[in-house]
Amino acid sequence: MKRVQTPNLLPILALASFFIRLGGSISIRPVLTGPVMAYLGSRVALRCIAPNSSLPVTYELMGGDGVLMATVADLKGEQPASFYLKVTVALEGSYRCRATTGGSKAVSNSIKLTVVTPASNTRVTSQPYPPVAYEGSCIELTCSTTKGSHLSYTWFLNKKEVTSSPSPLFHHTGNKLVMGKVTPEHAGYYSCMAWSNVQDTRRFSSSFEVKVTVKVYVSKPRISFSISNPGASPSGNVTCWSTRGSPPVNISLLLDDKEVGSVTATESLAAWFSIAVVPGLDMGTVRCRVNTEVQKLMSEPLTLEVVPVGGDVKVEVEYLYRADSKLTAARLSCGVSRGTFPEYAWLLNDSVLPPETQRDSHIQPDPPHYALTDHRRILVLTKVGPEESGYYRCRARDSYNDSGHWVESEAVQVQVTEVFMNTIEILTIAFCCFHFVTLAVALGCIYKMFDQNPDHDQVAIIGFDTLPLSASTSSEQDGPLSRDLVVQNQTVETTI
Secondary structure, eight states: OOOOOOOOOHHHHHHHHHHHHHHHTOOOOOEEEOOSEEETTOEEEEEEEOTTOOSOEEEEEEETTSOEEEEEEESSSSOOEEEEEEOOGGGOEEEEEEEEETTEEEEOOOEEEEEEOOOBSOEEEEESSSOEEETTOOEEEEEEOSBOSSOEEEEEETTEEOOOOSSTTEEEETTEEEESSOOGGGOEEEEEEEEEEETTEEEEEEOOOEEEEEEOOOOOOEEEEEEEOSSSSOEEEEEEEOSSOOSOEEEEEEETTEEEEEEEESSOSEEEEEEEOOTTOEEEEEEEEEEOSSOEEEOOOEEEEOOOOEEEEEEEEEEEEOTTSOEEEEEEEEEEEEOSSEEEEEEETTEEESOGGGTTSSOOOSSOOEEEETTTTEEEESSOSGGGOEEEEEEEEETTOTTOOOEEOOOEEEOOSTTSOOHHHHHHHHHHHHHHHHHHHHHHHHHHHHSSOHHHHHHHHHHHHHOOHHHHHHHHHHOHHHHHHHHHHHHHHHHO
């Protein structure tokens, strides 16, 4: 009988038993996921999973100090355990997950949760307060909140975002905006916005606007003096003003260093003072004084003296030419030897310019052929031609006395005719005449050179032709004078 051999299964069973024991001893590795930042009062979810672990799996969420916070069991496998938390300030910290399956336990990675408090009650504070400073000073603005953490800040000037510059004179860092040396351009309405960003969710709080005022230092005051005649006697008007500065300012008038008037200017930088004057009398020296909270300035002194118009009156004429030397205008100026407030008038051939019917109107002749400038002291003839030719005079009197006597100048003739030629034409004609005269003189000199002693030359030529050969030979022997005569005659004959 034949024996059947069966394979030996013991090695196979032993190997299978080894792998079963090996698989049961594989360690689990739980993984904890979730946000690292969350807004205060929101809800977050932390999830823990241990892949390839045998069922059932128990997950435990533990705080940073090892305190157990929640437990979730996984009975289906490969299902993450979710832990839902309402965010409070006390929840900020580190979290871990511990997974237990069979007799094995393992702890996950750590997640640090940061609690972000949204900004609230945002406002702008300033140093100095209120935010008013003179140019060149420093102003520091601070964006403050009653609550808030992990905040960023954005500044606005007149509702436009302010960008920081590398200059230390104007930059913002943290919640501060620093203006090292302010200028008038820095003045305006400032506001700020405090904001935070968590998982693409931005929460912000904006402040009200705060007005920043930059004051300008007042410039040195100026002073001027005018006079009017509202009644029987003339009245003086002194004007004090500054060209730059920030009101309000106090403006005072000093007469011989004694204050005679004071005004607080709130809308402008000028003030007007009335003072009694007597023509022909020196009434003293006046000055303007400007006071601010940080400045005290004085103007130059001005002598209060009204000199009546008198003396000689003179008219000066200046002709004006274009680039191509064409006469285009004439400028007449009137000068009076004395007088503080002269009034001028012009006459052409004893007719007043402009006519009396146009003196007080804005209608000028059509087309206007003249213009009056410098308080009618200068008359400009904008068109020159025969119509503008004639005798011009100017006269002057005191502007504050409408019934005063006129002082007149001598008549000056302005002759605008074809006599005024182009300067280039004049130079061309002069140049041609000069060359013509030069050419005539040169031709005359040449003619005189060749036309000296005509009778002697003729005799010499004839004598040279009629001399016999022996005579010619003997003449060469006579001496230097004879030789020179022959050579001269030969030369003349050849030239002719």
